[in-house]
Amino acid sequence: MLQLSPHSDKSAPGGSPNGPQSGHQSGQTDDDAIVRFASAGKRFAAPDGGAEFVALEDIDLAVSEGSITGIIGRSGAGKSTLIRMVNGLERPSSGRVVVDGIDVAAMDERKMRTLRRSVGMIFQHFNLLSSRTAYANVALPLEIAGVSKAEIAKRVTPLLDLVGIADKRDRYPAEMSGGQKQRVGIARALATNPKVLLSDEATSALDPETTRSVLALLKQVNRELGLTVLLITHEMQVVREIADHVAVLDRGRIVEKGDTYSVFARPQHPVTRTFLEGVTGVRLPAFVTEKMTSEPEPGAEAVVKIVFTGPTATDPILAEIGKTLATDVNILAGAVDEIAGKPYGTLVVALDQAALAPAQALIEERGLTSEVLGYVR
Structure with missing residues (x-):
């Protein structure tokens, strides 16, 4: 049986004020x-x-x-x-x-x-002893601490199983892949x-x-x-x-x-x-950036980046803009993903300048954010 006991049964806390650097909620106090x-x-x-x-x-x-x-x-x-x-x-x-x-x-x-x-530590380059097997590398900090061989066996064997390399216990670092060596490093860091x-x-x-x-x-x-x-x-x-x-x-x-x-x-x-x-940005195609200007021009459309976050991240905001404002919304680039298990997306769209202000107001009402990147014909 693994001789490591959970140190906490709490889920990661969240929602506490953060320091002055960012203005975000840090969830850490x-x-x-x-x-x-x-x-x-x-x-x-x-x-x-x-x-x-x-x-x-x-x-x-x-x-x-x-x-x-x-x-x-x-x-x-x-x-x-x-x-x-x-x-x-x-x-x-x-x-x-x-x-x-x-x-x-x-x-x-x-x-x-x-x-x-x-305080355990794992390293970029593994820091394993080449003359020791996976088992012996994990056992090392316990040996230094004076733990008996019987107790070491009770700890090391379940740890190798936990990190998924129980079948590599007698292998030397030179016989293992980078991922396997890092798993040994993690097991060693957990040994104490x-x-x-x-x-x-x-x-x-x-x-x-x-x-x-x-x-x-x-x-x-x-x-x-x-x-x-x-x-x-x-x-x-x-x-x-x-x-x-x-x-x-x-x-x-x-x-x-x-x-x-x-x-x-x-x-x-x-x-x-x-x-x-x-990681979270989107790249506009060259045929857009080559024609884009920073100032509005007659006949040009506004290029707007919309960031989708929070509880309304999956709402059909583009359809709502088109229907409410009776305007076309053209998607130029976009990405939809998740961060920390929550939906996140970025879309870059082009729309008529006359619809820009009311569209941004509608976006803000839905708890989303927008930014005008420029203008393009």
């Missing part, structure tokens, strides 16, 4: 946070004695127990430093990082070792029965199909064990697939945060919009 950054910062001394390098500054973030939270940012934004402060590999230069009620900066080495057993699982670009080295299977496994682990997952990535697709909440990091600061659906559906910061272009 200090009251239910298992990881909390409070005005946390990290500076590194320059090797030549020059000015300090500021890696992180004024980080405020609450990670709810039992949630999956994604930290998105470009290379060099400070993501790895942030996640390393959770397991004490880095200590904050200012502010506080609190994990399960304990201030990381105030821990001595003995307490730090205890903390690291309650952690409360928090950190994922450091865990899918970046994997192909798309393997990435989907690993993300499905992380969702399963989160759901079945009540494990809090904090993942860093530069891939918005990864965040969209599994995260309840997201924070966008840029140049060492959080520029936007909130529940995943709100951030994806209505991004506030230019950095977030840039990240989302390839």
Whole structure:
């Protein structure tokens, strides 16, 4: 029987106010946070004695127990430093990082070792020992902790089964695929029965199909064990697939945060919009963009982007516009998808300039948003 007990039977909470960066509802508060950054910062001394390098500054973030939270940012934004402060590999230069009620900066080495057993970590390049089998790699942290062989067997065997590689227990890393090696890494991270699982670009080295299977496994682990997952990535697709909440990091600061659906559906910061272009955006065909102007012209139609979100996302708004305003609506581009299990869509349409204002008013009445992209003949 698997010797991992669920840490929480709560579903991911939602609906609490977020910080000032984004204006979104974050669903995460200090009251239910298992990881909390409070005005946390990290500076590194320059090797030549020059000015300090500021890696992180004024980080405020609450990670709810039992949630999956994604930290998105470009290379060099400070993501790895942030996640390393959770397991004490880095200590904050200012502010506080609190994990399960304990201030990381105030821990001595003995307490730090205890903390690291309650915070598991999976890595981009797996970090498996080539001389050890899958079973032995998963057993390693338990051996270091002084657990008996009998107890190790009780934990490792069910873990290999949980991550779907029980038949690979005696295989060495060189004999396994990237996805299989990452599953070993996940099992190893779970061996000490952690409360928090950190994922450091865990899918970046994997192909798309393997990435989907690993993300499905992380969702399963989160759901079945009540494990809090904090993942860093530069891939918005990864965040969209599994995260309840997201924070966008840029140049060492959080520029936007909130529940995943709100951030994806209505991004506030230019950095977030840039990240989302390839995930939620639509691309206009060249025959439209080549003729489009920024100012209205006689005989030109308005090009309007409509974003479908919320409870009215599936309503037939185009049909309603056409019927109510007695005008034609031509679809130029579009995409329909879901984010965090909720419907989301974007359509770019062309309509008569005379119908533009009343059409936008009707769109707003239905709880949707619109934006005029330009004008085209």
